[in-house]
Amino acid sequence: MSESSPSARDRIVAGAADMISRRGLNATSIRETAKHARAPLGSTYHYFPEGKQQLVTEAVRYTGEWTARSLRKELQAGPVAGLQAFLALWRKIVVDSDFRAGCPVLAVSIEEPAAGRTSAALAAAADVFTTWEGLLADSLREHGAEPERAANLATLIVAAVEGTVAMCRAKRSTEPLDRTAEQLRTLILAAVED
């Protein structure tokens, strides 16, 4: 099983993102992320000297960039195509995991930082959301949507997709995804042909 493997560091980050998306932030331990990536525990603190906070922050950014890349590519075919790809991406994660995985960015967003300290991971999550919104809003504007409406709709899309993925997990069904997909599609169509 030793293919041209990505570096151990990258395996740890990707594995952490996956585990956070399933069990949440606090239930994801450094020990298990290391084991999951077949890396020793000692290495984890070698690669991430600031500890869990740093690892989580990088996992959030990793997911954000991975998703943004797909979004950017598919949006070239227009905002509706971008939405479909965005939805398909999360649907695949939900279905392939048998309704056990979701979005790690959302998971990090809803767990309060331990002490009064501000969390770097939370700030990274905010950045990811803003990036996704920006990509969608730009595409909507390029296709004729009014600027303010484009921004509002982009926020709605990101929020709705995040919420829908969580609902699919609770219900163990993709029906919520189908329903919001239909609504969001007609919304985009109405916004670009004003």
Next chain:
Amino acid sequence: MSESSPSARDRIVAGAADMISRRGLNATSIRETAKHARAPLGSTYHYFPEGKQQLVTEAVRYTGEWTARSLRKELQAGPVAGLQAFLALWRKIVVDSDFRAGCPVLAVSIEEPAAGRTSAALAAAADVFTTWEGLLADSLREHGAEPERAANLATLIVAAVEGTVAMCRAKRSTEPLDRTAEQLRTLILAAVED
């Protein structure tokens, strides 16, 4: 018969819901919920002999019913008024907690049950979402929306609100809530006057 103040049992449930909405499911410990409710740890296992699973399930149902009550009442003034109340309810939680609290139902939905066991708490979360969707869909239909469109829109509203609350926490801003509010409002108006 201390009926004047809520019973210790109810205090524990309400406190657990609050703590879950801030720190997430796994970071909420039985010991701290007991302390937060000024109840002894021993009592918690007296009231909830099935342990954490039972307490969490009741906390989810408690939040679900509390919210459904408010939703049912405000929907009597129409679906737009119901939406505004729904949004205002969550906005208050987010703002009053200085962006540290959110929805405990969402928090439970995104943390995988420990082992392969199915989680009663997750099933309760699914029920809560379905209840909220049903209330909204009924109101939309009563005001002239097409049945299928009403169901789809109700799902979108619940998902969007849940996602938006999480985004507000990450960004430490209520702007996402304002944006989705505007979009959802016009969506409802379009659906009831077909």
Next chain:
DNA sequence: ACTTTGCTATAACGATTGTCATAGCCTACG
């Protein structure tokens, strides 16, 4: 050949977790 550098291995620390057991209080009912 010697040292530096990047990574691994192993063990330990204090703290906290869910859960359970046991003994005690305190009120209410017979």
Next chain:
DNA sequence: CGTAGGCTATGACAATCGTTATAGCAAAGT
């Protein structure tokens, strides 16, 4: 009065957490 039962108090259990320390390895630079 006495006794039963709902609730409290206390402490223990095995496990796991994040983190740190220390010693070791292999290759690369000099």
